Amino acid sequence: MQVKLASSYGFCFGVKRAIKIAQINKGASTMGPLIHNLDEINRLKDDYQVGLYKDITEVDPKSTVIIRTHGIPKNDLKTLKLQNTKVVNATCPFVTTPQQIVKKMSEEYYSIVIFGDETHPEVKGIKSYGKDVNDVHVVSEVEELANIKFKFDKIASIAQTTKNKEEYLEIVNKLILKHREVRVFNTICDATFENQDAANELSNNVDIMIVIGGKNSSNTQQLYRICLKNCKASYLIENEKDVNLAWFKNKKLCGITAGASTPDWIIQNVVNLIESI
Amino acid sequence: MQVKLASSYGFCFGVKRAIKIAQINKGASTMGPLIHNLDEINRLKDDYQVGLYKDITEVDPKSTVIIRTHGIPKNDLKTLKLQNTKVVNATCPFVTTPQQIVKKMSEEYYSIVIFGDETHPEVKGIKSYGKDVNDVHVVSEVEELANIKFKFDKIASIAQTTKNKEEYLEIVNKLILKHREVRVFNTICDATFENQDAANELSNNVDIMIVIGGKNSSNTQQLYRICLKNCKASYLIENEKDVNLAWFKNKKLCGITAGASTPDWIIQNVVNLIESI
Secondary structure: OEEEEOOOOOOOHHHHHHHHHHHHOOOOEEEOOOOOOHHHHHHHHHHHOOEEEOOHHHOOOOOEEEEOOOOOOHHHHHHHHHOOOEEEEOOOHHHHHHHHHHHHHHHOOOEEEEEOOOOOHHHHHHHOOOOOHHHEEEEOOHHHHHHOOOOOOEEEEEEOOOOOHHHHHHHHHHHHHHOOEEEEEOOOOHHHHHHHHHHHHHHOOOOEEEEEOOOOOHHHHHHHHHHHHHOOOEEEEOOHHHOOHHHHOOOOEEEEEEOOOOOHHHHHHHHHHHHOO | OEEEEOOOOOOOHHHHHHHHHHHHOOOOEEEOOOOOOHHHHHHHHHHHOOEEEOOHHHOOOOOEEEEOOOOOOHHHHHHHHHOOOEEEEOOOHHHHHHHHHHHHHHHOOOEEEEEOOOOOHHHHHHHOOOOOHHHEEEEOOHHHHHHOOOOOOEEEEEEOOOOOHHHHHHHHHHHHHHOOEEEEEOOOOHHHHHHHHHHHHHHOOOOEEEEEOOOOOHHHHHHHHHHHHHOOOEEEEOOHHHOOHHHHOOOOEEEEEEOOOOOHHHHHHHHHHHHOO
16 A cells, blocks of 8 residues: 655644653653553653653652643642642643743733633633633634633634634624624644644545544544545544555555644554555 | 705714814814814814814924814824824824735734825725735725735735725725735725715606715715716705806706715705705
């Protein structure tokens, strides 16, 4: 089977940075999974003894805690600092920005809209920086705006870093028509765009498309949706073990892309396997 | 000929207010035409001796000067005040708002985009409030954004009060995708929307459509464009003298709308004439 990689795929800047931080802090523990990739987390555990706290209550105050790339809620960070735990911050700088925007805008009496998934750790963290969290409204689609009661007429809007830009504009446009001022922050990460654009192009020109990434990774799911639109034979896998040989019957060219938290060694394993078919 | 008026048409709040101010200040002179309607300006001259200065250099410092609804450039206002001229401000409050926004935003180091017509007095006035007028960019269509060199990465955008909302969103969307923060002020006036929506509805259901208003009036021209889209037999007239009887041949129902600076007495003259056909 012939294989073609997307012109842009895999690890983004924030993930590369977080893994470096974890490797330097051998024996530390992350607050929540460092990135959305179980295989890479296991590698860090095996090779660098990096532990994992699922919850703030599990933390040993005398340990070193690494803040995950997606950030954590403001009060969890406060708790860690109050109990004098050594904190190493691996929050992606592109996530720190929306956290600070929410803090500043709510202090300036703007109602806040976050375009994102309410349950995603990044969004939970960002939302927690609002002065009044009841006036920080998370919407995952434009229709949800209709039900919101804003405290102020001035709105500030931000987006989860991995969200789709066109959908963000839809939400923003609805807000602009209804409010006298909308302060729009474009917090969507370029790396996400680049992987998405490359996946869009490649999936139009192959017989089968493989998307490698964590199934709970927001940006991986978006890549998968984009590919599926262009190529019916698109499959989302976490690693080479998920590959089903039957998918490749009568196919000639296989495109491959990977989410922002998929390490190169997993991608290489998948490429090797598919090339051998 | 049967006539149907749009459900909303004619004078807006700002124009009604300005005419009242002119009538109270008998014998004063306006700085530029008070509103975009020559017939109404002549009526104010005949009945209330309201004069007209075409330019700041014409002003008699001892006269009373009425600022037109569209506002005037900041420096002209300064000159009037420096020479102790009595100034009566008839600037529409919906125009004062964008003037103040431009002032504030340029003081806070935002580059500024105005969606409007560079030559329109409202836009000239608004633009003049920028701290650095070279960084206040007037665009009349989205394509013009490509040629702009902004001084800052943060953008504030406003629109001429009579502009089309969909076209404004197009411009704003382009800005959002390119800049980390776009502060969008919705300065388009509701009265304009209401007249436009009503014209859109009516022009779909008549045989001929008459739009009454000043030919240099931005909002009248927009009404005309909307009507022409729905009804090929649409005509823009300033008053009943422009009516051409040939237009009405084989037509049964005539729709009528009027721009925000068209007085009721002119509309009534047109209605009377067409009903008599």
